Amino acid sequence: MDSATSDLGAELTSDAVPDAAGPGGGPVLPAARSDRTPLAHGAETGLKIVVVGGFGVGKTTLVRAVSEIRPLNTEELMTQAGVGVDETTGVAGKTTTTVAFDFGRITLNERMVLYLFGAPGQERFWFLWDRLFAGTLGAVVLVDTRRMSESWYAIDRLEHHRTPFVVAVNRFDDDTSAFSLAEIRQALALPDHVLLVDCDARVRSSGKHVLITLVNHLYDMALARETTS
Numbered sequence: 001m002d003s004a005t006s007d008l009g010a011e012l013t014s015d016a017v018p019d020a021a022g023p024g025g026g027p028v029l030p031a032a033r034s035d036r037t038p039l040a041h042g043a044e045t046g047l048k049i050v051v052v053g054g055f056g057v058g059k060t061t062l063v064r065a066v067s068e069i070r071p072l073n074t075e076e077l078m079t080q081a082g083v084g085v086d087e088t089t090g091v092a093g094k095t096t097t098t099v100a101f102d103f104g105r106i107t108l109n110e111r112m113v114l115y116l117f118g119a120p121g122q123e124r125f126w127f128l129w130d131r132l133f134a135g136t137l138g139a140v141v142l143v144d145t146r147r148m149s150e151s152w153y154a155i156d157r158l159e160h161h162r163t164p165f166v167v168a169v170n171r172f173d174d175d176t177s178a179f180s181l182a183e184i185r186q187a188l189a190l191p192d193h194v195l196l197v198d199c200d201a202r203v204r205s206s207g208k209h210v211l212i213t214l215v216n217h218l219y220d221m222a223l224a225r226e227t228t229s
Contacts, residue, residue: 045112049214050132051102052119052158053142054150058170058201059118060102062142066207067104067116106211114211119154129157138214139165142201144172145179148187155188164218166195168210 051059102118143151158165200206
């Protein structure tokens with residue numbers, strides 16, 4: 001794992017693909033890009049990272065922002081059938097929901113590919129999570145500070161599976177709480193060894209920073225195991 005994570009961190013740090021920018025310099029979601037990057041014929045190693053978190057926290061947006069291909073999305077329109085079943089407090093304006101998973105890809109080099117899986121957020125789809133965690137190198141837990149309790153299940157399941165993870169706080173424009181990272185760490189009861197970072201899931205460079213943070217964390221863990229073995 002140590003060689004793979006080292007190469008992964010080096011490739012993700014590359015600035016070969018800049019953020020897209022709209023009028024006035026604002027970010028544009030890469031879903032609007034028409035380019036496609038074919039998978040190299042020599043690709044032989046696939047590395048898997050899962051993005052988890054509560055309903056409407058930005059998992060689909062993050063996968064869409066960093067993927068080099070048009071992501072596979074399983075979003076469906078929310079209907080009256082979900083009233084009283086899906087908890088929409090704080091995300092009343094949301095009209096679609098992921099019903100299976102999101103999938104994106106980042107080619108690291110000729111031999112190595114990173115696969116991103118975004119897990120569905122509603123409780124009725126949580127049964128899919130354990131399958132998504134199988135073979136995972138590590139995970140990103142996205143947090144919305146307006147609904148921090150929505151993140152507890154994701155953290156609990158990752159700890160149960162002993163899957164390494166980092167926590168990324170997706171700051172929404174209408175969030176006026178301005179909680180500090182120290183306050184968020186305390187609210188989520190995160191131990192010191194769990195890395196906690198800010199992010200904007202809409203922006204490619206911010207999403208890449210989250211992935212680099214996770215990969216560096218995995219690399220440090222691999223080195224620590226080597227020195228103690």
